[in-house]
Amino acid sequence: MICEIISIGDEILIGQIVNTNSVFISKELNKIGVEVVKITSISDKEKTIIDSLDLAKKNSDLIIMTGGLGPTNDDITKHALCKYFGDSLEENRKVLKNIEKIFEKYVSTPMSKKNRDQSLVPSKAKILNNSYGTAPGLWFTKDNISFISLPGVPFEMKEILINQVIPELRKKSNRIILINKTILTYGLGESFISEKIKDWEKNLPFNMKLAYLPNLGRVRLRLSIRGKNRDLLNNKINNQIKKLYSLIGDIIVGIEGETSIEQELLKKFKKNKITLSLAESCTGGNIAARITKIPGSSVYYKGGIIPYNTKIKQEILKIPVELINDFSVVSQEVAKVMALRTKSMFKSNISLAVTGNAGPSKGDSEEPIGTVYICIVNGKKVINYKFNYGKHRERVIEKAVNKSLELLLLEVSG
Amino acid sequence: MICEIISIGDEILIGQIVNTNSVFISKELNKIGVEVVKITSISDKEKTIIDSLDLAKKNSDLIIMTGGLGPTNDDITKHALCKYFGDSLEENRKVLKNIEKIFEKYVSTPMSKKNRDQSLVPSKAKILNNSYGTAPGLWFTKDNISFISLPGVPFEMKEILINQVIPELRKKSNRIILINKTILTYGLGESFISEKIKDWEKNLPFNMKLAYLPNLGRVRLRLSIRGKNRDLLNNKINNQIKKLYSLIGDIIVGIEGETSIEQELLKKFKKNKITLSLAESCTGGNIAARITKIPGSSVYYKGGIIPYNTKIKQEILKIPVELINDFSVVSQEVAKVMALRTKSMFKSNISLAVTGNAGPSKGDSEEPIGTVYICIVNGKKVINYKFNYGKHRERVIEKAVNKSLELLLLEVSG
Numbered sequence: 001m002i003c004e005i006i007s008i009g010d011e012i013l014i015g016q017i018v019n020t021n022s023v024f025i026s027k028e029l030n031k032i033g034v035e036v037v038k039i040t041s042i043s044d045k046e047k048t049i050i051d052s053l054d055l056a057k058k059n060s061d062l063i064i065m066t067g068g069l070g071p072t073n074d075d076i077t078k079h080a081l082c083k084y085f086g087d088s089l090e091e092n093r094k095v096l097k098n099i100e101k102i103f104e105k106y107v108s109t110p111m112s113k114k115n116r117d118q119s120l121v122p123s124k125a126k127i128l129n130n131s132y133g134t135a136p137g138l139w140f141t142k143d144n145i146s147f148i149s150l151p152g153v154p155f156e157m158k159e160i161l162i163n164q165v166i167p168e169l170r171k172k173s174n175r176i177i178l179i180n181k182t183i184l185t186y187g188l189g190e191s192f193i194s195e196k197i198k199d200w201e202k203n204l205p206f207n208m209k210l211a212y213l214p215n216l217g218r219v220r221l222r223l224s225i226r227g228k229n230r231d232l233l234n235n236k237i238n239n240q241i242k243k244l245y246s247l248i249g250d251i252i253v254g255i256e257g258e259t260s261i262e263q264e265l266l267k268k269f270k271k272n273k274i275t276l277s278l279a280e281s282c283t284g285g286n287i288a289a290r291i292t293k294i295p296g297s298s299v300y301y302k303g304g305i306i307p308y309n310t311k312i313k314q315e316i317l318k319i320p321v322e323l324i325n326d327f328s329v330v331s332q333e334v335a336k337v338m339a340l341r342t343k344s345m346f347k348s349n350i351s352l353a354v355t356g357n358a359g360p361s362k363g364d365s366e367e368p369i370g371t372v373y374i375c376i377v378n379g380k381k382v383i384n385y386k387f388n389y390g391k392h393r394e395r396v397i398e399k400a401v402n403k404s405l406e407l408l409l410l411e412v413s414g
Numbered sequence: 415m416i417c418e419i420i421s422i423g424d425e426i427l428i429g430q431i432v433n434t435n436s437v438f439i440s441k442e443l444n445k446i447g448v449e450v451v452k453i454t455s456i457s458d459k460e461k462t463i464i465d466s467l468d469l470a471k472k473n474s475d476l477i478i479m480t481g482g483l484g485p486t487n488d489d490i491t492k493h494a495l496c497k498y499f500g501d502s503l504e505e506n507r508k509v510l511k512n513i514e515k516i517f518e519k520y521v522s523t524p525m526s527k528k529n530r531d532q533s534l535v536p537s538k539a540k541i542l543n544n545s546y547g548t549a550p551g552l553w554f555t556k557d558n559i560s561f562i563s564l565p566g567v568p569f570e571m572k573e574i575l576i577n578q579v580i581p582e583l584r585k586k587s588n589r590i591i592l593i594n595k596t597i598l599t600y601g602l603g604e605s606f607i608s609e610k611i612k613d614w615e616k617n618l619p620f621n622m623k624l625a626y627l628p629n630l631g632r633v634r635l636r637l638s639i640r641g642k643n644r645d646l647l648n649n650k651i652n653n654q655i656k657k658l659y660s661l662i663g664d665i666i667v668g669i670e671g672e673t674s675i676e677q678e679l680l681k682k683f684k685k686n687k688i689t690l691s692l693a694e695s696c697t698g699g700n701i702a703a704r705i706t707k708i709p710g711s712s713v714y715y716k717g718g719i720i721p722y723n724t725k726i727k728q729e730i731l732k733i734p735v736e737l738i739n740d741f742s743v744v745s746q747e748v749a750k751v752m753a754l755r756t757k758s759m760f761k762s763n764i765s766l767a768v769t770g771n772a773g774p775s776k777g778d779s780e781e782p783i784g785t786v787y788i789c790i791v792n793g794k795k796v797i798n799y800k801f802n803y804g805k806h807r808e809r810v811i812e813k814a815v816n817k818s819l820e821l822l823l824l825e826v827s828g
Contacts, residue, residue, distance in 0.1 A: 013450045014592070015441030016627070016636065018432050022455075027429030036427045037462075041436075041453040048451070055469070180428060189521060191485045191528045201487065212486040213425060215567065222430070278720075284706030285699025288720050292698025295774050295807055303726040306692075306702050308717040312760060316717075346726060360709050390520060390546070393709055395569060 001172065003029055004038040004056040008049060008067035008077055009152060012041040021066045021157055028161060032170050033177030034062060035226075044068050049080040053147065061145050062169070067152030069135035071114040077149055078138070082122050085140055085147075089120040092127060092136075099134045125149075128164045132156045137164070179233045180224035182213070182256035183241060185248065186406040190214045193221070197247050205236065218402060220256060253409070261405050262294045268412040269300035276408070277346030278304030279317065279338040281329075282356035282372060286401045302346045307338070310364045317341045330355050330365035332384045335375035343377050350378045350411065352404055358396040372400045376411055383411070415586060417443055418452040418470040422463060422481040422491055423566060426455040435480045435571055442575060446584045447591030448476060458482050463494040467561065475559050476583070481566030483549035485528040491563055492552070496536050499554055499561075503534040506541060506550075513548045539563075542578045546570045551578070593647045594638035596627070596670035597655060599662065600820045607633055611661050619650065632816060634670060667823070675819045676708045682826040683714035690822070691760030692718030693731065693752040695743075696770035696786060700815045716760045721752070724778045731755045744769050744779035746798045749789035757791050764792045764825065766818055772810040786814045790825055797825070 005025050011017045019041060026036040037059060042048050044067070056063045068077030082088055096119035103111050118134040121127060128137030128148075133156040140147040148165060150157045185193065190212045194201070201210055207227065213220040223240060227233045245252060253261050269276060278287055278301075288304050291297050307313040310329050314321055319337050327333040335355050343351035356372030357363055365371075374385040387403060389396040419439050425431045433455060440450040451473060456462045458481070470477045482491030496502055510533035517525050532548040535541060542551030542562075547570040554561040562579060564571045599607065608615070608626065615624055621641065627634040637654060641647045659666060667675050683690060692715075694701055702718050705711050721727040724743050728735055733751050741747040749767045757765035770786030771777055779785075788799040799821060803813040 011625075012437075012453060013440055014444045014594070014638075015437045015439070015450075016596075016625075018434055018437050019453075020432060023426075023429045023432050025429070026427055030428050036429075037457060039426060039433075039455040043451060178428070180430075182430070189523070191526045192523055194486045194528060195526050209424075209488070211424060211488045212484065213430075214484065222425070224424070224428075280699070280702075283703075284711075285694070285702030285718070285720065288694075288699030288722075289697075289703045292720075292722065293808065293811075295772075297698075298722055298777065301722050303722040303730075304699070304720045306699070306706075306718045306720070308702075308706065308712055308715050312717040315761075316759060345730060347729075358709075363712065388519070392546070392569065394707065395546075397707070 001034045001062050001169065002060045003034050003036045003062040003064060004040065004060040005036060006049075006052055006056065006063065006065045007039070007041040007152075008044050008065055009041075010043055013043055021152065021154055024154070024158060025064055025066070025161060028166055029064075029169075030178050030180075032166060033175055034169060035176075035178060044076055046076055046080045046083065049077065050084050053084055057143075057145050057147075063145065063147045064165075065147070065149045066157055069138075069149065069151045071112075071118055071134065078120075078122065081125070081138065081140065081147070081149060085122065085124055085142065087122040087124045090123045091119050092121045093119075094129070095119040095121055095127060095136050098129060098131075098136070102132075102134055128160050130156050130160060132159055139165075175228050176226055177228070177230060177233070178224060178226050179230065179237060180222055181237050181241065182220050182222040183244065184253040184256055184260065185219050185221065185251045186253055186261065186402070186409070188219070188248075188251050190219045193219055193248060193251075197244065200240075200243055200247055204240065208236065208240065260294075261409055262290055262297075265291065265405065265409055265412070266294050266297055266300065268409065272412060274349035274412070275300050275302050275347075277302050277342050277348035277351045279342040279351065279353035280304060280306050281308060281313070281338070281354060282358045283354050283397055283400050283404065284308060286397055287352070287354070287404050290401060290405060302348050305342055305345070313338065317345075328365040328367060330357050330363075330367040330371055330373060332373050332375070332386065335373035336377075336382060336384060339375040339377040339382070350376065350408070352376050352408060354400055354404060356396065356400060358393045358400075359391055360393055370396050372396065372403075374400070374404055374407060376407060378411055383407075415448045415476050415583065416474045417448050417450045417476040417478060418454065418474040419450060420463075420466055420470060420477060420479045421453070421455045421566075422458050422479055423455075424457055427457055435566065435568055438568070438572060439478055439480070439575060442580055443478075443583070444592050444594070446580060448583060449592070458488060458490055460490060460494045460497065463491065464498050467498055471557070471559050471561075477559065477561045478579075479561070479563045480571055483552075483563065483565045485532050485548065492534075492536065495539070495552065495554065495561070495563060499536065499538055499556065501536040501538045504537045505533050506535045507533075508543070509533040509535055509541060509550050512543060512545075512550070516546075516548055542574045544570050544574055546573055553579075590640055590642060591644060591647070592638060592640050593644065593651060594636055595651050595655065597635040597637070597658065598667040598670055598673075598675070599633050599635065599665045600667055600675065600816075600823075602633065602662075602665050607635070607662060607665075611658065614654075614657055614661060618654065622650065622654065674708075675816075675823055676704055676711075679705065679819065679823055679826070680708050680711055680714065682823065684710075686826060688763035688826070689714050689716050689761075691716050691756050691762035691765045693756040693765065693767035694718060694720050695722060695727070695752070695768055696772045697768050697811055697814050697818070698722060700811055701766070701768070701818050704815060704819060716762050719756055719759070727752065731759075742779040742781060744771050744777075744781040744785055744787060746787050746789070746800060749787035750791075750796060750798060753789040753791040753796070764790065764822070766790050766822060768814055768818060770810070770814060772807045772814075773805055774807055784810050786810065786817075788814070788818055788821060790821060792825055797821075 752767035
């Protein structure tokens with residue numbers, strides 16, 4: 001089954017909201033083997049809606065619309081659909097009962113005429129009950145093509161999609177399914193990875209596709225395959241991933257959805273029964289924020305200090321003022337003492353410290369903007385790193401965070 | 415000028431990523447009076463790309479594509495454009511120099527052939543320099559229609575759009591423009607706000623639109639107006655905002671884009687010449703991360719401690735073990751001592767402490783999941799707050815962070 005998703009409403013076109021509805025719908029459709037070939041966002045004008053339906057049905061046998069089903073004047077999807085299918089509105093008693101129920105349960109104000117008018121629905125459509133809102137979903141079928149219109153409110157849409165649309169589509173789906181797995185890597189750019197795996201890539205089965213997804217110094221590799229037998233497809237992908245491990249296993253974190261670098265850190269630290277503390281200057285708490293996003297991280301992350309101000313580095317972390325004067329606050333030497341002091345302060349097995357210039361101005365150091373020193377102290381071992389991440393403040397911070405997590409993983413994996 | 419945005423790449427169609435690029439682009443285009451009438455996400459197949467361009471040019475005189483310009487085999491936008499415009503690739507020395515510069519600056523490994531091939535660009539396109547990456551943007555013009563192809567990596571796309579595309583488009587655009595300003599509020603729900611401003615809302619000029627945008631306990635109010643004269647439209651909106659201030663000025667942070675709660679904090683602390691320190695337990699560095707995102711925040715933010723582990727609270731912050739035993743680690747009493755100790759440790763004027771259960775399990779406390787205690791110490795004044803933010807870990811953390819920033823702003827504004 002081939003699908004186009006159409007999101008109706010100006011808020012997406014003026015960039016006010018992110019289209020998360022289509023993300024949810026495509027994910028669910030892909031799971032049951034429906035291929036989404038196009039996602040379109042359009043304005044809530046009658047002609048635009050009708051033109052878009054005309055276009056979509058040329059390439060798709062399933063069209064899912066969201067938005068424009070509400071009670072206010074700018075909600076016109078229902079009327080556009082009536083025009084498109086030569087249909088008219090009629091009161092539906094079941095829908096009316098549902099609206100009354102919703103008002104009884106969730107709304108303190110009395111029902112207005114506009115709310116009651118929500119029970120006027122196109123006579124030819126199959127009605128999809130909305131347990132959380134007053135606008136029902138609508139399912140038209142014409143020339144073997146399904147046209148499904150869902151409310152734009154995310155949790156209303158999700159409930160109708162999951163409980164009423166997906167089960168019905170699953171029956172119709174021709175069972176060609178798409179399986180994809182995304183391999184998380186770290187520490188190497190996409191062109192280098194592609195160089196290392198070019199022979200493997202060339203020899204991928206004809207129905208398997210590889211995509212490189214780079215972002216802020218990290219590359220994800222997505223393998224996808226289409227076919228009928230889920231177990232067989234999974235086997236095929238897993239075999240290719242096994243081969244990939246033999247080529248670039250040193251930079252693979254794991255499979256997206258199954259794990260993340262933060263989760264791998266938790267696993268490794270927990271397994272080795274070791275603890276971590278952090279001293280974050282230029283990253284200002286971002287490494288800790290990433291680590292503590294994972295439930296259970298308190299098992300290894302004891303805590304950290306953010307010595308943002310230079311004086312704090314001296315007073316709380318007892319960095320000698322001469323060291324700062326001699327080497328500057330952004331230096332390998334200071335990073336090292338930061339890590340050592342934090343380790344003994346927090347009594348952790350491993351400590352990581354970061355100091356750098358995120359910019360845009362130089363701050364208390366002569367090092368160029370973008371310079372970041374990272375130091376890891378593991379027991380008695382001290383490892384120093386120096387990087388430059390350019391002049392864009394947010395990027396410097398994010399790259400320093402990513403790199404710190406990677407270096408920690410490297411350290412506890414080694 | 416009428417625009418269609420086309421996002422190229424399977425990651426959107428399978429629901430792997432949210433299409434944030436198109437959000438950014440439409441926002442910027444709307445600012446300069448370019449109307450985005452359609453946003454399309456398509457697969458990275460040559461025929462699909464070409465068909466989509468053919469369709470788009472029927473209704474638009476500006477087509478902005480993102481994605482598919484990278485160095486790997488799945489990046490085919492450049493080739494599709496060559497085919498569409500009957501063009502061919504040739505080496506561009508400026509692009510090559512830029513690639514070499516990028517490698518010198520940010521990449522430790524040597525340039526591969528694939529990287530070098532990034533300097534092969536369609537001969538008919540105007541080249542848009544990419545300061546952060548190796549793939550330049552491409553700008554074709556045909557039949558008075560602009561076809562602009564930008565890299566899919568968000569910060570590369572943004573830099574090229576803002577510095578090269580928008581200034582050029584601004585010269586061409588002379589249509590009806592849309593102005594919108596979004597007022598950031600905090601601390602009050604939408605129905606309360608709407609009650610307070612209902613008379614004002616009723617008397618808005620007929621061509622001005624108001625939208626309520628609630629999210630995670632914060633409401634944004636979007637005012638929009640269409641017309642020809644930018645200054646006049648701006649005046650009209652500003653007049654309405656002035657009236658709004660007289661009604662709900664106490665909960666207005668400022669205008670989205672012009673300021674943020676983090677920027678207001680910097681302004682207020684700087685003006686009052688006071689400093690801040692933080693003790694973050696359940697928020698794990700997220701408040702500090704938000705504060706330090708703003709350049710110059712070191713002028714007031716001295717630093718903080720993340721006493722994630724209960725023992726750390728005892729050992730470093732010297733929270734008496736009896737206090738923890740009597741009241742539990744998630745309590746008003748512990749939050750208070752955390753704030754007091756952090757204040758004296760960091761010698762700051764104000765200190766804020768957070769302790770809570772973000773879930774999913776209860777951790778070292780008997781308080782229900784979602785309970786968050788915040789304590790602010792300002793000089794000798796101690797203010798305690800208690801909240802419950804439900805059972806979703808990431809939401810609890812985000813709401814606690816938002817609330818902490820709001821309470822700090824309230825404190826320094828009062």
